[in-house]
Amino acid sequence: MTSQIDSASLLARAGELIDLAKAAGADKADAVVVRSRSSSVSVRLGKVEGTESSESDDFSLRVFVGNKVASVSANPGFDLKVLAERAVAMAKVSPEDPFACLADEKDLARDYPDLDLFDPTEVSADTMRDVALEMEQAALDVAGVTNSSGSGASAGMGGMVLVTSHGFSGAYMASRFGRSVSVIAGEGTKMERDYDFDSRLFAADLDDPKLIGRRAGERVVKRINPRQVDTGSNVTVVFDPRIARGFVSHIAGAINGGSVARKTSFLRDKMGQQVLKSGLNITDDPLIVRGSSSRPFDGEGVKGERLVMIEDGVLNHWFLSTSTGREIGFPTNGRGVRGGTSVTPASTNLALEPGDISPKDLIRQIGTGFYITELIGQGVNMITGEYSRGATGFWIENGELAYPVSEVTIASNLKDMFMRMTPANDIDRKFGTASPTIAIEGMTLAGR
Known part of the structure; x- marks a missing residue:
């Protein structure tokens, strides 16, 4: 997972989209890029069941023509000018919305704090696999646990770039790391299921996988009969x-x-x-x-x-x-x-x-x-x-x-x-x- 992935280029692209929308006839506009990256590994009974990875940058443009508004979305690689013109054309034939608007200029954040939301730690698929296996085994080691519904670990990031036609320009990213396990106790029609998990912004803050597994096992055993x-x-x-x-x-x-x-x-x-x-x-x-x-x-x-x-x-x-x-x-x-x-x-x-x-x-x-x-x-x-x-x-x-x-x-x-x-x-x-x-x-x- 790479660090604050080139927000400058996304801000520039969003700003260009705003300029093109105004040139096409929009009175006001805002452009958003929602960025996400994620990867995960799931295991069950000691074997890997799935490994997934995804990433996306989703662009959205919202334009206002008087009290009329329209929004369009696109993936990277689209033609900025075509998207802007399409949005304005849609707005012109849309019904009026007396409440749709940009935020008042006086309410915009002129400066904003660093909230320490992003951890650039790279977590490999092998590491996530090992963590998931360790959690599952810790749960299965609890006396009375009879089966596993699966265990998993994940890492990801998401963030937003926002540019408006009345002067706001900003971006932030946040990371997310997770661990979870679900196990079964009992047999036949008397089976019970329970789970435990942890989710944090920083990988080092996550609970130990053995602790998560043991908690899941202890929770489900208490539910028997x-x-x-x-x-x-x-x-x-x-x-x-x-x-x-x-x-x-x-x-x-x-x-x-x-x-x-x-x-x-x-x-x-x-x-x-x-x-x-x-x-x-x-x-x-x-x-x-x-x-x-x-x-x-x-x-x-x-x-x-x-x-x-x-x-x-x-x-x-x-x-x-x-x-x-x-x-x-x-x-x-x-x-x-x-x-x-x-x-x-x-x-x-x-x-x-x-x-x-x-x-x-x-x-x-x-x-x-x-x-x-x-x-x-x-x-x-x-x-x-x-x-x-x-x-x-x-x-x-x-x-x-x-x-x-x-x-x-x-x-x-x-x-x-x-x-x-x-x-x-x-x-x-x-x-x-x-x-x-x-x-x-x-x-x-x-x-x-």
Whole structure:
């Protein structure tokens, strides 16, 4: 994986594309190059199953003619002049969009920090193979593990070059390294599966492969011979941090300005109101050094800042890009993300800030409840907040994890769940969405 791959030439090419678009009749324009490189090796039962490698530079040009907008994409080698003329011709026959626009010039990042997002370490296919084999063997060595679903290692990089017609020009790259393994315990109809993984910006920060493998093996062995439990209401449910991160993503989705504009969020009318239990805070920070989802500027050239999205349970901000903000009457807060030829808002380094109680003490205080390690299905309605998903995990008795449980459905409404959350203090901020263990009171559990 080579270092910051010739960003200067890509910036020059994007700038030339902007000039050609204006010459063809565009009033405003921006050009983006999304660069990616990746390689991976997968193994199963001691043998290599696959080796993959890919790279791409995807160019996108967005042009504005009055309130009309059009976007086109191309791969390297295209004719710049033809692409620019095609984009302008498309814009001229497009319907007017009163909200589509470039970021306001005053919002553009005139300087931006080095967030230390790129590790130039080269990881060979042989090294990735050896790491994957070591992880798998460590998992298989755990007593009770009977088979492997596979193990893998990966290395890659991605980045963005952005040039606009009103003066922004910038580029950044970020690397990514990963390791994962999935194994099986039990036999026949009583087989259980679980996994473990790690993903980091810098290769040296990755967990040791033997540790990842051992964790995967230990997790799956604990799931052998699960029981069913009785149906009940008013059950306290505890989300393992791995599951809690997904739950926090529901909060992010509900306060996304795009969902508010489309009226597909159950929190769309709650700005300035309490939406989480008092004392809870949700933060979002794009400028964390070596942060998993950090970026020096967003997809429109706007530099974001740390925001307390929800403070003491009260909703302070939506995630906003410029056009989405205009649609619902707010300025951008630098959360625009390029997706192909469009810009949509999204979170960066998002965190449910931790509480002051350990997971062990939290479970002890609960006494009886359900500790969830896996959720199944997609039963979440973001318009109404209705929540119903299959779950597996462990039953809590006398304040301790007693035995594995499966074939359970949990149900409630996200509005109520948000108001009944209690976070522990075990947050791990290496993930783009970070959350500690969460306990949620008053859920319905459907069992036998």
